[in-house]
Amino acid sequence: MRSLLILLIGIIFGFTFVKGEIISWFRMVEMFQFTSFHMYGVIGTGVVVGIIAMQIIKRFDIRTLDGSPITYEKKKFTKGTVIGGLMFGLGWGITGACPGPIFVQIGSGFLAVVVTLLFAVFGTWVYGAVRDRLPH
Amino acid sequence: MDFLHQPWHWSIAGLIIGLTVPALLIVDNRRFGISMTLKHLCAMCVPMNIKFFDYDWKPYKWLFIFVIGTILGGFIGNVFFKNPESMVVAEETKTFLANYGITDFSNLMPPEIFSVGEIFSLKGLVFLAIGGFLIGFGTRYADGCTSGHSIFGLATLQWPSLVATICFMIGGIFCTHFILPFILKTVMP
Numbered sequence: 001m002r003s004l005l006i007l008l009i010g011i012i013f014g015f016t017f018v019k020g021e022i023i024s025w026f027r028m029v030e031m032f033q034f035t036s037f038h039m040y041g042v043i044g045t046g047v048v049v050g051i052i053a054m055q056i057i058k059r060f061d062i063r064t065l066d067g068s069p070i071t072y073e074k075k076k077f078t079k080g081t082v083i084g085g086l087m088f089g090l091g092w093g094i095t096g097a098c099p100g101p102i103f104v105q106i107g108s109g110f111l112a113v114v115v116t117l118l119f120a121v122f123g124t125w126v127y128g129a130v131r132d133r134l135p136h
Numbered sequence: 137m138d139f140l141h142q143p144w145h146w147s148i149a150g151l152i153i154g155l156t157v158p159a160l161l162i163v164d165n166r167r168f169g170i171s172m173t174l175k176h177l178c179a180m181c182v183p184m185n186i187k188f189f190d191y192d193w194k195p196y197k198w199l200f201i202f203v204i205g206t207i208l209g210g211f212i213g214n215v216f217f218k219n220p221e222s223m224v225v226a227e228e229t230k231t232f233l234a235n236y237g238i239t240d241f242s243n244l245m246p247p248e249i250f251s252v253g254e255i256f257s258l259k260g261l262v263f264l265a266i267g268g269f270l271i272g273f274g275t276r277y278a279d280g281c282t283s284g285h286s287i288f289g290l291a292t293l294q295w296p297s298l299v300a301t302i303c304f305m306i307g308g309i310f311c312t313h314f315i316l317p318f319i320l321k322t323v324m325p
Contacts, residue, residue: 003201005163010205011212013156018148018213019140024244026225029233032312038146041141043286045150052290053158062158064165072167075279075289077296082236084277085285085300089307093316094263096245098282099171099275102268103203107210110245112252115260116268121181123272124174128188134277 002065017104025096032093078136140217143224150267157291165196169284171275173203236320248324259323278303 017023020042031039056062057070064070092098095116097105102120105113127134160166162282183189205249222241225233233239238246273279278300280289286304289297 002164005199006160006198006201007205009156009163010157010202010207012152012205013202014206014209014211014247015213015217016144016149016152016185017206018210018244019142019144019217019246020146020153021223022149022153023144023210024223025246026223026229026233026241026244028308029312029316030226030229032308033226033229033232035228041146042150042153043282045147046153046287047290047318049151050157050287051293053155054291054293056156057158057161062162064162068165070165072161072165072292075285075294075296075300077272077299078279080277080279081296082278082303083299084274084279085303085309086274087270088274088278088281089304089309090311091267091274091307092282093308094174094311094319095267095271097267097271098181099174099271100206100281100283102271103170103173103206104210107207108143108214108244109211110250112250112264113253115255115264116271119265119268120173120272120275121164123269123274124171124276125178125182125186125272126177126269127273127276128175128186129199130300131188134153 011085012101014104014107018108021103023097023101023108028092028096080134080136083135138142141219143219151180151303153287154291157288160202164198165283169280170199170203170206171272171284172196173199174272175276176200201221236324238320257323262319262323274307 005097021027022042027039097116099120102113102117106117140286145320157168160168176199177192179189179193188202217282223244225241238248240247249263280300282304285297285300
């Protein structure tokens with residue numbers, strides 16, 4: 001039941017990424033060239049809605065479907081936040097995709113992006129392999 | 137044109153993406169973050185005794201279910217309900233791209249770069265392989281991507297996520313202004 005709901009949230013999310021043109025390489029070039037407000041509008045609205053939703057969850061002690069309190073791990077700041085963040089930004093600028101859109105692009109019929117996915121997995125693997133030697 | 141075929145306003149797309157955060161928490165107490173899929177794929181397929189991948193990925197099955205959903209959603213959105221019209225792209229960006237021979241705006245991605253026939257070319261090497269590698273390495277090093285940091289992290293008011301988001305943007309802006317023109321000049325005929 002929960003799995004079905006998660007699948008459904010995923011489907012709605014992927015559909016939205018297509019209809020909002022968030023998986024479009026053109027929209028990313030526009031965003032980074034500051035020639036369109038579209039992507040800033042999408043991300044800004046998403047963040048504001050997310051903040052409001054999280055405040056409501058906190059104030060009204062909203063729980064999960066099985067009644068447990070909502071919990072999540074906090075993000076830690078490391079040197080990687082900056083170095084890794086810049087590296088990902090370069091990759092985002094080239095491919096026009098983040099990990100989410102990679103999957104949605106493949107589903108949308110852009111099969112060449114399977115190669116992007118394979119190399120993204122490879123990049124993650126290399127990070128795991130050399131992790132101890134990187135500044136954190 | 138009906139609502140399911142035409143492209144959506146940014147506020148509608150943003151609203152639904154923002155609501156994904158509480159939806160995943162309420163349904164299954166899950167933290168939104170898609171780049172972890174890449175790590176779990178490593179743990180599942182090629183852990184090779186690397187400490188970072190030495191864990192049981194099965195408790196994270198939900199993320200694979202979610203990601204399969206996004207693939208299906210993409211398929212439904214761009215195959216069954218494809219926008220019949222060309223994308224409306226800003227004139228300045230259109231002119232910039234036309235300089236390099238990119239003029240087809242009929243789909244969400246330029247076929248001049250992102251088509252299966254280009255995989256084994258210089259374009260494929262740069263746009264798919266190198267780009268993909270940077271995404272995979274960078275997101276794990278930064279401990280999150282646009283979903284985990286820029287949406288979930290900012291929604292939960294975590295300052296490291298603000299730093300990460302600013303770095304993502306700096307990387308993307310730098311790339312588009314200083315590296316992309318060079319790449320396009322090199323790979324486009």
